[in-house]
Amino acid sequence: MADLTDPGSAPLPAGPSSAPLDAATLLVSVSGDDRPGVSSALFDAIADVGAEVLDVEQVVVRGHLTLALLLVPAPGDEARLEAVVTEVAAALGLTARFEAGTGDNAPRRTGRVAVVVLGAPLLASAVSAVTARIAAHGANIDRIRRLSRYPVTTVEFDVSGADVLSLRRELALESSVHGVDIAVAPAGLARRGRRLVVMDVDSTLIQDEVIELLASHAGRAAEVAAVTEAAMRGELDFAESLRQRVAVLEGLPAGVLDEVRAAVRLTPGARTLVRTLKRLGFTVAVVSGGFIEVVGDLARELEIDHARANRLEIVDGRLTGRVVGEIVDRAGKARALRSFAEQEHLPLSRTVAIGDGANDLDMLEVAGLGIAFNAKPVVREQADTAVNVPYLDAVLYLLGITREEVEEADAADGTPTPAPRISPA
Template identity: 40%
Template sequence: MTDQSERADERQVCTLIADPASRDLDLTGIQDVREALRAAGAEVSDHRWLSEHVAADLPYRGITPSAAGTAARKAVADRPLDTAAQPETGRRKAVLIADMDSTIVTGETLDEMSEAVGLKDKIAEITRRAMNGELNFEEALRERVGMLTGLKEADVKATLDRVALSKGAKTAIATLKRHGVTCALVSGGFTAIAEPVAEWCGFDRVVANRLIIEDGALTGEVAEPIVGKEAKLATLREMAGQRGVHESAVASIGDGANDLPMLLAAGLGVAYRAKPSVKAEARFALEHGDLTGLLYLQGYSDDEIAQVA
């Protein structure tokens, strides 16, 4: 059976996205992509702005999204633009599954916790290798938490003061919820951080690991089962079932190897400023745009996007 996402006879759309802070998308860039699509065999319609100088759609027919994506990437070359090609029908999703660390928030919160015990560099290196798929996630998590044995609960909570939301996070979640999307924060991090972050952004659900604390300090253990790649994928499938939709109607976003199964399962799986091994396999990627790029990928325009403080 032909993969519906790879049919050439249906109306498709190629989206170009720039960083909203720099607004680097101009008519020259759009024209270069249009010509590249035509050279690849596509019939291309006029572009439409989703956000002027930030995001635009180029509708086309006649070639597959894979062929269009390859042509668009070559056309933008080293310009600071993200490109994505997909069927126009069904591009707006009913469910979002989002990673937290280095996605919804700017850093790795476990690494931040370790600063209190002087092990940030050592633990950050283990995190980097685990997120790039070089280490087993569950084993690496147990190892890192074990190194934090005795860390005071107050120091864990104080980590929240150093947590910063990624640009566009609140806007993306507020917009999706306004349009009826169910949003879940599914993290290999910890509830002590994930639950407040979810509240800041307005997520409907939180799935994360739980640190075991006794007498006001970490025991060095994590409650089982650990939320790893299987749990993230299982949550995606569970929430699709609860909404009564196929996995193709789910969007997911993340940066690490433990996110890859859910990125590949979702209809719109976005590698966000991801580790090299993840970016190499994901169908969609945001390297230059902020998290509002998740909205432009689904065809939301400025007049549909929520304005948040």
């Protein structure tokens, strides 16, 4: 083992920056067509002169490179440093700009939030409105990155100096005016780590309302659909409306449940959403005002961790027109989310709820992030954020996951990647 008391025996680990806080610094900005080896060539040239690197950031948009370096030149070597960077940049067909100053970057303010904007399409007018509202809030946009190009265009703003709840309310106005979806969530460590994601099923995980599929076998689909619509708008008590709808199923053979299971259609992006969340180590759950006879099979098929739904009473191979046990209503969905979080040893702040109807409102409120998915107006108004495109995997972007990351993971394990879905005009 090296003797650390002997300076000559082994190099000591690098400590904090040796440059004083008021040291002379040089901001180097390089731009032009990107190509392999640009960063290597520049740092090789800088190394020959000698300089301390305080910060570096690079972005490439459609092949155009912008590279920014904050350096501390060795005393007396400022002019030489500029000369070698200019020479290398010119050889690479790049332009270089220099700005002398003192000290490091100003410390980032507290109040860090992530603002995610989804549009199909995402128009410049919407981005202008969002950035203006952030500025009016007194916050600063520190970084911007694109999360997806399809099926929607998604951009994430890394913002400091903001209050989550206030900025969320302010940007909700721009969302309504400009027809884009906007999510505001705490950034930093709050955006990382394991989460519990709880989804509604009917008209969220799947495109159908199971009760209506069942009612069609009784010739009562239109009647039941009207009651369902009123209940989802919050105009009827959910438990009572469920009893009314289930009553029309009396006498149906239990075999219709197999037919309905085969008929349900997953929402576009549902498999991708669940698969990606599971890869991240997240816990995924479904809670439904529908029926466990259908929901349970869906959960097993998608490898969902928890499922809770109502249970139909079956006697002598036929539906009785009643449900058994506690009804999973609006309050029941919130209780289920709390129960799942407790089982997974996760605080409610690390939960996400997704739903579309009034019976999802308590669950959306309890969750750390409540997402209204193609929801009724009363739900969009009260949820933390909304997704109004018909792709359930768009929820991934609200969590800061990029489309490229999803596709790379699919390619790594051989999962076929769906053909690009064109954003609706």
